[in-house]
Amino acid sequence: EDQVTQSPEALRLQEGESSSLNCSYTVSGLRGLFWYRQDPGKGPEFLFTLYSAGEEKEKERLKATLTKKESFLHITAPKPEDSATYLCAVQAWGNNNAGNMLTFGGGTRLMVKP
């Protein structure tokens, strides 16, 4: 069974204080690892997809990296508007549901104070 664990559950940062969010996963065969941002009362917003160990992707203050066991979402010099819940999900090979089914982690609630 695919499993995704995110840590920490909650993270408070001062504006400008860089940090990293962790996503550990166990999957039979990784098809893709996804990062989403979710604001309260909204659906998740797609950020990144990573497919193989060593891959990195960047978008503004966010950078996602991937190893064979975990992924990190690095946040550089965060701003208050980066406050949200960040969700990690994996997609595995061999799923019956058209191969697109995602297994989500519990999320990390990030709060950035000015």
Place this chain on the structure above:
Amino acid sequence: GAVVSQHPSWVICKSGTSVKIECRSLDFQATTMFWYRQFPKQSLMLMATSNEGSKATYEQGVEKDKFLINHASLTLSTLTVTSAHPEDSSFYICSAPTSVNTEAFFGQGTRLTVV
């Protein structure tokens, strides 16, 4: 990115009534859509996979007769919560991939409150 529209964004209904939630892919066709449920401060739980032209696939523990899914076209899936009870109150979210092996794009979510 691709756009998935979910309607309504919130609904309040009386216990015992049924509520229909729509999920539309606005600029692409989706043969598969996914329905999730999210409790406060928790992650998304997959309820079912909606397949265009065929029956939905439900996750273990999800009542098929209570959560009716219809995927009548390549751009529309509906979730009907039948005979709703207060314990069905939750945030329901749909998603759709633009094609096989791509990321899924999510709707805005529907906050259902059963009173």
